[in-house]
Amino acid sequence: MEFKNKVVVITGASRGIGEATARHFASLGAHVFLAARSAGRIGEIATALSSQGASAHAIACDVSDPAQVSRLVSTATDKTGRLDLMVNNAGVIDPIARLADSDPLEWARVVDINLKGVYHGLRYAIPAMVAQGGGTIVNISSGAATSALEGWSHYCATKAAVLSLTRVADREYRGDGLRVIGLSPGTVATRMQEQIRASGINPVSQLDWSAHIPAEWVAQAIAWLTTEEADPHLGSDFSLKSSEGRRAVGLPQI
Ligand code: NAP
Secondary structure, eight states: OOOTTOEEEEESTTSHHHHHHHHHHHHTTOEEEEEESOHHHHHHHHHHHHHTTOEEEEEEOOTTOHHHHHHHHHHHHHHHSOOOEEEEOOOOOOSOOOGGGOOHHHHHHHIIIIIHHHHHHHHHHHHHHHHHTOEEEEEEOOGGGSSOOTTOHHHHHHHHHHHHHHHHHHHHHGGGTEEEEEEEOOOBSSHHHHHHHHHOOSGGGGSOGGGSBOHHHHHHHHHHHTSGGGGGGTTSEEESSSHHHHHHHTOOOO
């Protein structure tokens, strides 16, 4: 895959799937822009990548704030003149609680990050991509978008809404050359799964750690989603849980 001089913005790049994605695209020669709230951590990753010859930039950004996401996208486009791939990856699952035990303000905060954060990414990436005649947007989804899990009402509801945003964005902008696609990665060995395990509340929390795939596989899948081979999945969630999905990306079967 050729990503030399392509411009990639990744939200939630301070750890887990986002960090692995930034490292993967940097290794493929892209200009990567890492965004997260932990400014120190994304700065360390960008410095380490740059010392290996990559083009990596850290931009502190809380995706729940539209002004910060607007600044993230304009920093990338001002510096490089384009935006080829936007990965709307930032997301949270804590606090995990059944509906009657949930805190309305904390529940709303998850909507601000998981749903409005993705909307903000679309809102500011789309005009830049329309102006240049194309680009790919990957929204990180979850099996929770289409299933019900105890304690995850905030997470299931926001991921279902993100799938809806993926569908609508595809409907509105495919004709402008944009490729908008969701990625449901299955369970991934990141801090989020540590939080899920600690909750002990539903079957996902009981999974053996060996059931989770490495974040690097998800990064590889995101790269594959930028290719024409993934076009049949535009406007929908592509799942890495199925053996067909993993085979298409070139990942090992489990
Ligand atoms: P993670 O290790 O907990 O990483 C989450 C990332 O999101 C961190 O970089 C965090 O950075 C960032 N983030 C959280 N709130 C943010 C905000 N308001 N603004 C900007 N960045 C924010 O979790 P992960 O597993 O890599 O999750 C990444 C995505 O994959 C999420 O959308 C998640 O729902 C999805 N996913 C994960 C799994 C799984 O099994 N792990 C399965 C399906 C889908 P800061 O805290 O520094 O801001």
